[in-house]
Amino acid sequence: MYFFNVLLTTAAFSLTSAWLLHRSGLQWDWAPVAAYWRLFASGWGTTLGVSLAALAVSTLIGGCVALAQRSVFLPLRTLAEGYVELIRGTPLLAQIYILFYIVAEAVHLENRIIAGILMLSIFSGAYLAEVFRAGIDSIGRSQLESAMAIGLTRAQTYRFVILPQAARIVLPAMTGQCVSLIKDSSLLSIIGLNELTQSSRNVASYTFSNLESYVLLALGYLLLTLPISLATRRLEKRFRYET
């Protein structure tokens, strides 16, 4: 049934696209673009690598910040909240310019890949922090009280009671964030990082095949984001239990 739905959706999508293309009267020529497939492939690889690394680092940042936001130590809480508001309140584009041309310059961080991973992590970390915080907050008072009553320490309460339950709750939001992160990595093209967007742009300018390049670019991102969404559905099913 699921497979049939996928098939139906794909068919409908393809038909609509074909009709639109036909109506637009454009001439498609894939040969020049195809000649540069290596460039696409390496850009795609960079996007994949940068996104994976940034996902790991931003999960770490998000986790630490979410805990800091719940800390009993006020300065730590203020710092964490300030970071989240600052990052979520400004466009990624501006952050990249500021962090790369001012901060990275000041600390002599010249490796664009590492700088790119860090900037993306700082950005995504703020969103993940909010996702995690919401997950932790969703664990009811009665659960915390129960944990307290059996004599768990604060750390044990997180480990045995809060985190296992919160993990299930944050999973969908976290996937959404992960998909966003992959797409947001396209903005790293502005610092000249040769990831998928930058590569596609290059190919477009070499071949004058703008449309073909951008269609490939979109497909390249889908190839990364779709499997994540599908895998999450599976995971969600496995995690499911009635409450």
Place this chain on the structure above:
Amino acid sequence: MKLKLSNVARAFGRHKALDGVSLEVRDCRALVFIGPSGGGKSTLLRILAGLEKPDSGEVEINGKPLVFEEAQLLKHRRNLGVVFQGFNLFPHLSAVENVVLPLTAVHGHTHAQAREVAMELLRRFQLDAHADKKPAALSGGQKQRIAIARALAVQPQVLLLDEPTSALDPAMTAEVLETIELLRDQGRDFILATHEMGFARKVADQVAFIAEGRLVELAEPGTLFGASSAPATRRFLERVLRW
């Protein structure tokens, strides 16, 4: 069990949940709190359980004064078992793992030892067939008996039960009360807040009538239910026993 309260008070905003309760019992196995809802029974139990701090007053359990300071409270909670009205089982853990968790995390059992202890208890409560079910798959009565098993597994000095049957239908109530009676027969010390007057009369060594944040009367069940000298107690009992 020996219990001594001197002038224990606790207010929530302007509402005085406990308005100076003093009480002393010795050689009491089963102490039962009765009284109208909102009268202070639960708050008193929660203070005894180390889950709530009084604004003033002193508490002594088995000759040891209770120090309302986090490290001391943690120790205190580890010597007790608490059963809540809403069961408060951990929904992500199976029935037996709910009982195992405090044993492994707090009381230093290995997982195998803990499981043995837990299964023994579940067998005694005739719950062993449900050991691997998640709480969502259990009836209210079963959940509450698992919660009792969880509280009991750690060999608590005193078991505190806060209206354990108030969320249950009559058949499940009977099931849980039978379990509590079993504990009494085994000489387990417990303090129970309940609306089940018949049960209170049957199992209690001492009954405390608590209303409007005060201890109105403390007496043996025969006296309190049979010939109470306090008009407030008589009025309450007349009302609740009339139907």
